[in-house]
Amino acid sequence: MSNIETLPELKEIIGSLLFAAKKSVTAKEIRKTLVGAGKNYGGLYEQFASVRENDILAVVEELKMELIQGSTGLSIADVAGGFRLQNEMNCGPWVRTFLDKDRSAKLSKPALETLAIVAYRQPVLRSEIESVRGVAVDHVLRNLVELQLVKVVARSELPGRPWLFGTTQRFLEHFGLKCLEDMPGMDELKRMELDEDKPEQTESLPGME
Amino acid sequence: MADLLQTEEYKVNLEVFEGPLDLLLYLIKKDELDVYDIQIGRITTQYMEYLELMKILNLEIAGDFIVMASTLMLIKSRMLLPDEERGPVDEDDEDDPRWDLVRQLVEYKKFKDAAGFLEYLEEEQENIFSREGEHVELGLHPDVGMSDVGIFDLISALNQALDRAPEEELGEIFSEQFTVTEKVDVLLKMTGKGRSVSLGRLFLGMRSRQEIVCTFLAVLELIKLNRLAARQDGHFEEIVIEQVEGNEPESVLKEDEDGTDEY
Structure with missing residues (x-):
């Protein structure tokens, strides 16, 4: 059904989901995705369908640490009940310039x-x-x-x-x-x-x- | 648009910026008083002076300011009564007429601090982008107030300028020589090309109170329109105004016409 030779680790999957997400992602949503992908693709892909939310949380923590240790310029933040992949704060000026964004207006x-x-x-x-x-x-x-x-x-x-x-x-x-x-x-x-x-x-x- | 000062419609809506509690906290901080032991007579006098100033400026004095004035008067009068005549006393706290006000001030101060925390977070978030580069944008016209210098600091500066101005001769009627619109133009010229001007120096050499008031209103207007920013490096230091970068130099007073504050 698919032509992937080796299955990725759970950590990689979660990392890629955070990359693709446009807003913060909850552990629940990740779990739902794992179940969904198992159903859609079947076979080997079903092996992640039984992952529990606690396992997901643990893996996210692991990812967080690795991003920091690897000096990737990226980090995962706990925002609004979920997780968000974002740039490190000190890289902000470059990202802002790249995206051609003005300093955003502040609340009074x-x-x-x-x-x-x-x-x-x-x-x-x-x-x-x-x-x-x-x-x-x-x-x-x-x-x-x-x-x-x-x-x-x-x-x-x-x-x-x-x-x-x-x-x-x-x-x-x-x-x-x-x-x-x-x-x-x-x-x-x-x-x-x-x-x-x-x-x-x-x-x-x-x-x- | 001419003679803005003369028309009743021209009023800076102070209430959007700050309220009576702000003013009280400002006065308390300025004199380094203890919030739990306010010298009510002194504070009341200063408070009334500011109200007077706002009247001179033709600022719209919100009813809240008046209510607070009467509260202060009431407390002041009750403080003058001997203990046993102050009326029924339920708890220990209640026998100090200032207590309700103190409690209100303390509570308000806590939320002001919490607001400061949010401000700090907002600043931090400004440098953080998620995948789409879409951190929450507030759009072009959020509720921009006077971010750097509070309205009362500005009024303080005005007060000093008015004190320096010579008393006008009574009995002589001046024709109205100055308008806010005119002063807006002058200010924009003065601050052009990135020059910054000290607020105190701005008023130097002005002879009539009307000129000072017009200039001051022009400053407020330009700050409100986000054309000018007022900065102050430390408390009660000199206030400096400068132009905000990247704002279009057209139709300065236009925006007022669509009555942003009516509801």
Whole structure:
């Protein structure tokens, strides 16, 4: 069915998948691919179909180390719950020049502040963000939604059923974060026992631990 | 487009940049005060001075600033009362009228720090590309604010310039000689060919307050349009403005017309 003489190692397969992927790849997706390739090609190719996610994770770690040790200019990063093959940070200026990219625009301070509050407090109401920042955040929040860094995650049960906001996958990718817990001080900033002054909001928020 | 200062529509929307809590933190930091032991009288006075300045600048003072002003006044007045007359006291914390404000400031400060962390990450990510070279691009017009120098640093500089300007003769009516548009042109010429200009020096030799204010508004406008950048090497050092590279030198004030801030 196929004309490959020797089968590659699992490590090579995973490496090639990361190379081909356009966004971060999860261990689950890799496993699905291994199963799929086994079905499509049959025979010898089925031997990787039984690989477990834990094995995949271990192999990715191995790959990571080898990329670093081999000074390849490449690295694998844990981003947004998966893995991403990317260049080493110190090679950035050359890659940027090669791709003919301008320095990308940065988020403003108000935008970053608003984003930080959404990230730590999600799901969060606009009014809650405003009470922390002490200013109206209409404009900034709208921009963040347009940039797909923030999205509406639910509607609260409060009168008027206002929207609850949360961060997106793109948020994690933009900042190179593995997951939300990756942010420093998550426990502390999450949602402190809320103060006496706004109890009616805490009680009715759905989906909060 | 002429006489921008005279028309009511011309207002720099400060609220997009920073709010009353920013201003308070700025004042506290400036005087190296302890956030847990704010001298409320002094802070209130300084806060009101800034509001006054914003009024002079015809900046749109968001309601939030006014609310904070009244909160400060309330705290100040309660501080004057003897303990037993301050009203019911539930917990230890509650007998200091400043406590709510302190708590709000401390919490806000934490998120400001968290925002700083995100900023650092963003900077790091700028040099990282994945296979498609597609790290998240924010597009050409993201929410660019004043990245290097805060609005209050700029206002501080203006304050100094106004202090130096001679008092205008009362009783004499000046015709309006300066416009923001005109000053925009002057500024662009001054900063052309990569020259940088110190903000303090910019105001030297200006005789009328109106000229200073127009110049200042022109600086704000150009920063907002990302034509100029304001830099400051350390806290309270001299602010320097220079042109942002690679921006088209056309239609400077156009963008304001499509009312980016209305909602």
